[in-house]
Amino acid sequence: MNSVILRVGTRYLAGLLLVFSFYMMLRGHNEPGGGFIGGLSGATGFVLYAIACGTQDARAALRVMPQTIAIWGLGIALAAGLFAAIFGDALFTGQWLFIGATETEKGLPLSSVLVFDIGVYLVVFGSILTLVFAMEEEI
Amino acid sequence: MAGGFPTDTRGNGLTGIVPVLFAAALFAWFASMVPTIAATEVIRVSVPWIPSLGIELAFLVDGLSLTFSLLISGIGTLVLLYSNTYLAGHPQYARFALFLTAFMVSMLGLVLADDLILLFVFWELTTLTSYMLIGFSHEAEKSRRNALQALFVTGAGGLAFLAGLILLAAASGTTNISGIIAQGSALKEHAMYLPILILLLAGTFTKSAQVPFHFWLPNAMAAPTPVSAFLHSATMVKAGVYVMARMHPAMSGTDVWLWTLTILGAVTAVFASLLALRQTDLKQALAYTTLMALGTLTLFLGQESGYAMTAFATFLIVHSLYKASLFLVVGCIDLSTGTRETDQLGGLGRLMPITAVAAALAALSMAGFPPFLGFIGKELKYAGAIAVASEPLFVAGAALLSNALMLTVAGVVAFRPFWQGSVPSGQSPREAPWQMWAGPIILASLGAIFGIYPDLLQVALINPTVISLTGEIGEAKELKLWAGVNIPLFLSIATFVLGLLFYWHHVKLRAKIETVFQTIPNLDKGWDSFLDGLKGFAKWQTLRVQNGKLSSYLFGTFLTIAAGILLTLVYTGMPMIAVDLSDVEWKHTSIALLTIAGALLALVTNSRIAGIAALGVVGIGIAMIFIVFSAPDVAITQLLVETLVVVLVAVVMLRLPSMPKAEFRLNHAVLSVAVGASVSLILIAVVSSPLDLRLTDYFEATSWPEAYGRNIVNVILVDFRALDTFGEIAVVVIAALSAYALLRTTRKGDQK
Numbered sequence: 070m071n072s073v074i075l076r077v078g079t080r081y082l083a084g085l086l087l088v089f090s091f092y093m094m095l096r097g098h099n100e101p102g103g104g105f106i107g108g109l110s111g112a113t114g115f116v117l118y119a120i121a122c123g124t125q126d127a128r129a130a131l132r133v134m135p136q137t138i139a140i141w142g143l144g145i146a147l148a149a150g151l152f153a154a155i156f157g158d159a160l161f162t163g164q165w166l167f168i169g170a171t172e173t174e175k176g177l178p179l180s181s182v183l184v185f186d187i188g189v190y191l192v193v194f195g196s197i198l199t200l201v202f203a204m205e206e207e208i
Numbered sequence: 209m210a211g212g213f214p215t216d217t218r219g220n221g222l223t224g225i226v227p228v229l230f231a232a233a234l235f236a237w238f239a240s241m242v243p244t245i246a247a248t249e250v251i252r253v254s255v256p257w258i259p260s261l262g263i264e265l266a267f268l269v270d271g272l273s274l275t276f277s278l279l280i281s282g283i284g285t286l287v288l289l290y291s292n293t294y295l296a297g298h299p300q301y302a303r304f305a306l307f308l309t310a311f312m313v314s315m316l317g318l319v320l321a322d323d324l325i326l327l328f329v330f331w332e333l334t335t336l337t338s339y340m341l342i343g344f345s346h347e348a349e350k351s352r353r354n355a356l357q358a359l360f361v362t363g364a365g366g367l368a369f370l371a372g373l374i375l376l377a378a379a380s381g382t383t384n385i386s387g388i389i390a391q392g393s394a395l396k397e398h399a400m401y402l403p404i405l406i407l408l409l410a411g412t413f414t415k416s417a418q419v420p421f422h423f424w425l426p427n428a429m430a431a432p433t434p435v436s437a438f439l440h441s442a443t444m445v446k447a448g449v450y451v452m453a454r455m456h457p458a459m460s461g462t463d464v465w466l467w468t469l470t471i472l473g474a475v476t477a478v479f480a481s482l483l484a485l486r487q488t489d490l491k492q493a494l495a496y497t498t499l500m501a502l503g504t505l506t507l508f509l510g511q512e513s514g515y516a517m518t519a520f521a522t523f524l525i526v527h528s529l530y531k532a533s534l535f536l537v538v539g540c541i542d543l544s545t546g547t548r549e550t551d552q553l554g555g556l557g558r559l560m561p562i563t564a565v566a567a568a569l570a571a572l573s574m575a576g577f578p579p580f581l582g583f584i585g586k587e588l589k590y591a592g593a594i595a596v597a598s599e600p601l602f603v604a605g606a607a608l609l610s611n612a613l614m615l616t617v618a619g620v621v622a623f624r625p626f627w628q629g630s631v632p633s634g635q636s637p638r639e640a641p642w643q644m645w646a647g648p649i650i651l652a653s654l655g656a657i658f659g660i661y662p663d664l665l666q667v668a669l670i671n672p673t674v675i676s677l678t679g680e681i682g683e684a685k686e687l688k689l690w691a692g693v694n695i696p697l698f699l700s701i702a703t704f705v706l707g708l709l710f711y712w713h714h715v716k717l718r719a720k721i722e723t724v725f726q727t728i729p730n731l732d733k734g735w736d737s738f739l740d741g742l743k744g745f746a747k748w749q750t751l752r753v754q755n756g757k758l759s760s761y762l763f764g765t766f767l768t769i770a771a772g773i774l775l776t777l778v779y780t781g782m783p784m785i786a787v788d789l790s791d792v793e794w795k796h797t798s799i800a801l802l803t804i805a806g807a808l809l810a811l812v813t814n815s816r817i818a819g820i821a822a823l824g825v826v827g828i829g830i831a832m833i834f835i836v837f838s839a840p841d842v843a844i845t846q847l848l849v850e851t852l853v854v855v856l857v858a859v860v861m862l863r864l865p866s867m868p869k870a871e872f873r874l875n876h877a878v879l880s881v882a883v884g885a886s887v888s889l890i891l892i893a894v895v896s897s898p899l900d901l902r903l904t905d906y907f908e909a910t911s912w913p914e915a916y917g918r919n920i921v922n923v924i925l926v927d928f929r930a931l932d933t934f935g936e937i938a939v940v941v942i943a944a945l946s947a948y949a950l951l952r953t954t955r956k957g958d959q960k
Contacts, residue, residue: 093844101840103922109848116855136948139941146934161930163915178916182926185933189926192937196944197852203951205859 072121079121086114094190095183104186108193116201124205135198142191149185161185213543213641214296220305224292227305231288231312235281238274245274245672248681252322252386263383268322271672272453275521276319278669279528280443284312286647290536291434293643294543304344308438311337315443319450324373324383331369331415331447335362338444342431354427357735361424362415369411369451375404389458389679396462405464408455416448416502419476423731426495433542436491437535440498441528449505453520457679461512469510470599474606476503481613485714486721490538490548490621494531497574497617500610501527507603508592514674514683516592519585521673522687525665526573526585526655533570533651534622537563540644541625544637550620554629559637562645564626569652571622573659575615576703581659584687586611586703590696591685608699608706615707616714662687763876766883773886777893787892795836803829814869816861824854841921 094107119127128134153162169176244251251269269277288308295301314333321327336359343355379400380388388395395401417425425445429436439445452469459465480499487493501523508520540563541556542548557564573582589611593604631637639645658665666687674684691697710717753764806825813819827850834843907920907928917923925933 097919097922098916098926099918101844101919101921103841103919103925105925106841106844106848109845109852113848113851116852120855120859136945139944143938143941146937150930150934161927161934163927163930165916180916182915182917182930185930186922186926189933189937192940196940199944199948201852201856201859203948204856207951 075121079117083114083118086117087111090114090190090194094186097186098182104189105193107186108190109197111190111194112197112201115198119202119205124202128202131198135195135202137195139192139195139199142188142193142195144188145191146185146188149181149188152181152184213638213644214293220292220296220298220301223302223305224296227309228285228288228292230309231281231285234312234316235278235285238277238281241269241274242278242668245269245271246668248672248675254322257323257326261383263325264323265326266322266384266386267320268386269320270676271521271669271674272450272676273319275525275669275673276446276450277316279525280312280315280319283438283441283443283528283532283651284308286650287434287438287532287536290437290539290644290647291432293641294434294539295432300344304341304432307337307340307344308435311341311439311444315447318447322385324377324385324388327385327451328366328370328373331411331451332366334444334447335359335366335415338362338428338439341435341439342428344432344435345430348430351430354424354430358424358428361421365411365414365421368407368414372404372407372411375400375407379404385454391458393461395458401459401462402464405459405462405468408451408459409468412448412451413472414448415451416445416506417499418448418472418503418506419479420731422476422480422499423735425499426492427732429491429495433491433535433539436495437532437539440495441531441535445498445502446505446524446528449502449509449524452506452509453677456509456677460509466510469506470603473503473505473507473510474603476500477507477610478503478606478613481610481617482721483725484617485613485620485710486718486725488550488718490541490550490553490625491535493550493617493621494534494538497614498531500614501531504589504607504610507606508589511592511595512678513592513595514678515588515595515685517674517677517683518670518685518687519588519592520677521670521684522581522588522665523585524673525658525669526581529651529655530570530574530582533566533648533655534574536644536648536651537567537570537622540640540648541637543644544640545635547635550624552632553625555626555631556637557626559631560626560639562649563640566645566648566652567622567626569656570648571618573652573655574622575618575707576611576700579656579659579689581655581662581665583700584659584662584689586700587691587696588685588687590699591691594695604699608703611703612706612710615703616710616717619707619711620714659689662689763879766879770879770882770886773890774882777886777889799829799832799836802832814867816864816867817858819867820854820857820861823857824850827853839921841919 090107090109090111093102093110094104095102097103097107115127115131118130131138150161153160153164156164158164163180163182165178165180165182167176167178241251252266254264254266257263257265288305291304291308292301295304298304311334314330314337317330318327318334321330339355339359342358343352345351376388376395377383379398380391380395382388395404398404414421425440428440431439477500480496480503484493484496484500487496504523505520505527508516508523511517538548540560541553544560544563545553545556547553569580573580576582576586589607590604593607594600666684670687671684675681803826806822806829810819810822810826813822827846831843831846831850834840834846907924911917911920911923915923915927917927
């Protein structure tokens with residue numbers, strides 16, 4: 070699609086969508102959001118980019134093959150699940166670390182669950198872009 | 209294989225030596241257990257495997273399994289030594305040695321297993337490894353076909369066998385074989401006895417190539433000769449016999465057991481010995497005599513008398529010794545002269561003296577001459593046959609006829625090529641290297657040694673085996689070369705006379721058999737037409753079901769959905785639903801109207817872009833329903849997916865030629881209404897039934913304290929049900945990669 074307005078707009082929109090997708094993913098544990106939704110919004114940003122500037126530019130902007138991202142996501146999710154085994158828990162049991170926790174404050178919560186969600190994000194993001202790019206190039 | 213023996217007899221280096229040493233070590237290990245077993249003790253080893261199902265890695269060494277183990281590992285050692293020269297310099301020797309060793313180990317596992325499930329695992333492993341071995345010369349189409357045939361026949365039998373084992377475990381309440389046998393005759397009185405027996409026998413008869421499943425075994429001779437010697441003499445085909453023997457104490461003694469085994473065993477024995485005489489190829493002739501031996505063993509397992517059991521144990525050993533030896537001899541002849549046809553062989557005795565001696569020793573044992581073990585085996589066979597209470601004439605007759613024919617075949621295979629005629633021109637046979645005559649000589653000599661000193665065998669193996677078979681001590685009969693003047697002796701003499709008569713006239717006899725067998729249906733050809741029919745049917749139904757039209761696939765899918773839901777509703781009784789519309793608000797109504805309007809527009813429009821947009825409206829309508837009923841996560845996901853779908857569909861559809869005018873299709877209309885109606889009905893039925901809130905309450909209560917999350921949907925996804933989520937994302941990746949591969953393939957195809 071050859072539209073200057075769309076292309077210029079996309080430059081800002083795509084970046085915003087990407088940042089927003091991270092935000093959606095990170096807040097997912099307590100507010101609406103999460104890896105699925107984050108991955109979907111992130112993918113939307115690149116789909117928009119591909120429509121506006123062509124898939125070649127979109128691929129170049131992504132730098133990594135989308136299928137590689139998806140597979141890495143799967144690997145990260147699996148690693149997060151296996152991580153529990155180190156502590157003798159059943160697979161995919163969440164492991165938590167509260168940095169700087171005091172009696173009343175729980176500090177900065179970090180967890181294997183978050184890592185798992187990042188894996189989900191990457192899988193959704195990578196898979197959708199794999200499909201969309203391939204279809205756009207096909208046609 | 210023509211072209212004589214390999215010039216470099218050093219074999220295949222370490223790849224060749226290590227398996228031989230491994231097998232020899234196993235043999236030594238089993239041999240060290242002989243004193244324990246001879247003292248009528250048993251050795252048990254057991255490690256928990258699946259404790260929740262009571263399944264153990266249980267192994268049992270008793271007379272029966274030790275006899276088999278010694279045969280398997282002993283003959284395995286000699287065969288591996290032989291192969292190392294037979295296939296010297298073969299580019300795929302490592303693969304061959306691996307398959308053969310793997311086969312040997314699985315066979316050992318099979319005979320040592322003391323758990324039904326473990327037994328089955330090894331059973332299937334022998335099927336798989338023998339498939340690899342039969343199809344080892346995979347460049348030859350015939351070899352592949354025959355390997356596949358063996359795999360299919362024994363694999364199909366294996367399925368029946370598994371069903372039988374499961375029933376057996378359910379009936380006796382344990383998977384432990386010793387435990388089942390310890391229950392005594394409980395199994396024979398169980399209501400499921402007959403189904404269990406039929407299924408188990410289906411497995412063992414296919415594996416042991418009993419009539420009518422006999423056709424695969426001669427075809428399996430496509431394998432290299434050492435494989436035939438190992439698989440089809442001593443081991444694999446005896447797996448079926450082994451299982452029948454193992455279950456003998458628990459299952460024998462009923463009329464069904466007696467008659468099935470006796471009749472099929474006898475028929476197989478006679479039928480196979482006639483077929484053996486018909487062959488001109490030495491290896492094929494031996495293959496059929498193996499069938500005869502299996503038939504005889506089955507026949508004896510049908511009985512219960514101490515004579516029959518002793519005969520079984522003795523003949524098992526006799527047969528393994530002479531048959532492996534003769535197969536290896538045929539391999540030597542084959543390499544030396546380049547042929548296995550009896551008509552083209554003669555006068556080899558002077559040129560290959562050691563091989564000839566081995567052949568003669570083995571053949572004399574096979575033919576049942578004194579003082580060989582074969583003679584004792586034969587005497588016991590007759591004694592066992594006479595001891596049969598119900599039909600001694602039938603059993604003895606079958607034994608007499610098949611033994612006489614055995615003598616004839618022994619002459620044709622091991623006497624004629626060496627001591628009659630002269631070497632045809634063009635052949636320059638010479639003696640085999642020592643690695644190749646060592647095996648036959650050792651095995652054949654054992655037949656003579658045990659014949660002269662039967663006590664060696666009696667205490668070490670025969671008595672313990674008979675104990676395994678009958679469950680009682682002291683049932684075994686004595687192995688004697690001279691048992692006095694009695695009926696077995698007369699039958700033996702009759703056998704010699706008949707056998708020699710057959711031998712002098714074997715060429716004429718062969719022609720006669722040939723004409724008779726022309727008239728009976730050939731099961732091997734039947735197999736081919738069966739496979740062709742199967743392939744034809746598969747092709748026909750694939751063309752019907754997968755016709756390449758997306759609309760027909762969708763039609764089938766939705767038809768199944770509608771039919772499934774409607775049938776469920778009808779069969780479970782349609783709930784009478786009073787739909788209460790009193791709490792419907794204007795926002796609900798408007799969303800519903802919007803969604804319906806989108807669907808209707810998609811139906812009637814003639815513009816692609818309008819159709820896509822209309823479908824998008826439907827999707828957004830659904831997202832709004834989620835918002836109204838406060839499920840923000842689902843709504844966001846739905847909105848994003850809807851957006852992406854619209855984009856994707858637009859990308860594809862807008863490049864298509866303009867849409868043809870929408871026409872009315874009655875069957876599509878009916879189906880749409882049916883799907884819509886059935887889904888609505890079931891949704892109303894679901895909503896109107898009381899909601900089970902236990903899970904909801906549980907997640908609400910534990911989400912924060914246990915998983916530190918307030919968004920329950922997300923906590924379920926990434927914590928409570930993380931394994932499910934992992935499965936789902938794996939599916940997503942697989943789907944994306946498959947679709948990517950498909951898209952790439954078609955594009956490449958277009959460019960060509």
